[in-house]
Amino acid sequence: MVTAPPEDLVRRLYEAPPDSFVAVRTEAVAAARKAGDRETARQIAALRKPTVAAWLVNLLALRRPELVEELVELAGMLREAQRNLRGEQLRELSNQRRQAVMALVDQARRLAVEAEPGLGRGSLPLGDVEATLSAALSDADIAEQVRTGRLIRTVSVSGFGEVPRPRLRLVVGGDEDTDEGVEDEDDEAEDEQPPPRTAKEDRLAAARERAAAERRAAARRAVERELRAAQQQAERADAAAEEAADAEHAAARTVAELDAALADLERRRAAAQAEASRAKLAHKAAVRDVATARRRLGEVQGALDELDG
Structure with a gap:
């Protein structure tokens, strides 16, 4: 039976800032392999790192799902009004749509700052968040x-979904128009029709x-070939970006390990220096004690020699 990655792990990956995605995923893959669950490890390794804008949208979906549901419900109402050409209702719902999208964008910014206090408004791709939410409406x-x-990345669309076809009707004259007048117009139109085409023309x-x-x-x-080429290029770019991110995190871990080792050596060096200073002082004190003892020995020896003489 194929197992899926734990939901709490997936949520943690896509809820956390993208900078920590690779490190958390690598740790989870290692844990799954250590537990002997290679299939889960493979599935975790296949999870893709989101862009910052996609992460902001994920924060909304994971932490404020009720707001996303309200937006989707509003989208359905707007599409219904658009299909039925209810102009006043359409204008009102369009206004609500703009307000709802902007409110969600601001909410995404707030959630991002809560998750990563160092982030500033200018460093967040809020325009991409707005485009994705508008696309979800369309x-x-x-939306799903x-x-x-x-x-893992944001999306955008042009316009707003379905474009209803206007209902046309034939506009005739006022009350003075008669059925006879209409029939005359029809006869004239028939007379003006072009002659039937020949077989060669057909x-x-x-x-x-x-x-x-x-x-x-x-x-x-040709467009499909370009699309496939662009998709392949995007996939290669994603893979290269992930490899670069992995290398960056590996280098950062190496630097952190070396810093820790250096700090430990510095502590040991300071302790050794302190011990050497204490030993040096003890040696000086011992030399003074030896000199004092020798002087005392000489004095006692002299006194003994006087007594013997």
């Missing part, structure tokens, strides 16, 4: 991704349509 699939709290038209369809298909294939 696209139900994006936002709900998960596991975004073949030419069909050929033009096929050529246009082939051009569109070729253009689509």
